[in-house]
Amino acid sequence: MGGAPRDRRHRGRGTRHAGQVHPELEAALAPLLADLDVSCGVLPLVDDKSWQDDPDAASCWLFSPDGTGTGVWIPTGQREVEQVVMLADQVQEWAVESLWMLDRSASWPACPYHPKRHPLAAREQAEQAVWTCPVLQERICAVGALSRTRIRRRKLRHHA
Numbered sequence: 092m093g094g095a096p097r098d099r100r101h102r103g104r105g106t107r108h109a110g111q112v113h114p115e116l117e118a119a120l121a122p123l124l125a126d127l128d129v130s131c132g133v134l135p136l137v138d139d140k141s142w143q144d145d146p147d148a149a150s151c152w153l154f155s156p157d158g159t160g161t162g163v164w165i166p167t168g169q170r171e172v173e174q175v176v177m178l179a180d181q182v183q184e185w186a187v188e189s190l191w192m193l194d195r196s197a198s199w200p201a202c203p204y205h206p207k208r209h210p211l212a213a214r215e216q217a218e219q220a221v222w223t224c225p226v227l228q229e230r231i232c233a234v235g236a237l238s239r240t241r242i243r244r245r246k247l248r249h250h251a
C-alpha cells in the first residue's frame with residue numbers, strides 16, 4: 092500500500108479550496124481528527140485538493156502549523172473500517188512529524204500501558220477500527236474514542 096507521498100510534499104500557506112473532501116475520506120478522517128483534538132495538541136488544516144488521479148482513490152492534504160503539507164488517501168468503495176485503519180497510519184505519520192517539529196514527544200497516540208515506549212497501532216478488530224497496544228496486542232479503545240480512555244489511564248498506572 093502506498094503511504095503518504097513524501098516526494099509530493101510541498102510547503103505553502105495551505106490554501107483551502109471551496110470544494111469538499113470526498114465524503115468517504117471525510118468520514119474516515121472524522122474519528123482521527125477527534126482523537127488528535129483530545130490527545131495530540133496539534134490539528135491539521137485539511138486541504139481538499141486531491142493529489143491522486145486514480146478514480147478509485149480519495150485524497151487530500153493535511154497541513155501542519157508550519158505550512159508543511161502531507162498527502163493522505165484512502166481507496167474508495169472499501170469498508171469504512173479498512174479505510175479508517177489505513178488512514179490512521181497516515182495521520183499518525185503526520186502527527187509524529189508535526190509534533191517533532193514543535194519539539195514535542197513524537198509518539199501519538201501514546202500507549203497508556205507504555206507511554207514512553209511506543210504509540211498505539213490501529214487495527215481492525217470485530218469489524219471495528221481500534222487502537223491497540225502492539226506489544227500486548229490489547230484493544231485500548233475504538234478509533235475516535237481516545238477522549239474516553241483518559242479516565243482509564245489512572246487505573247492503568249498499576250500495570251506500567
Ligand SMILES: [Zn+2]
Nearest residue numbers: 202204205224
Ligand atoms: Zn503498549
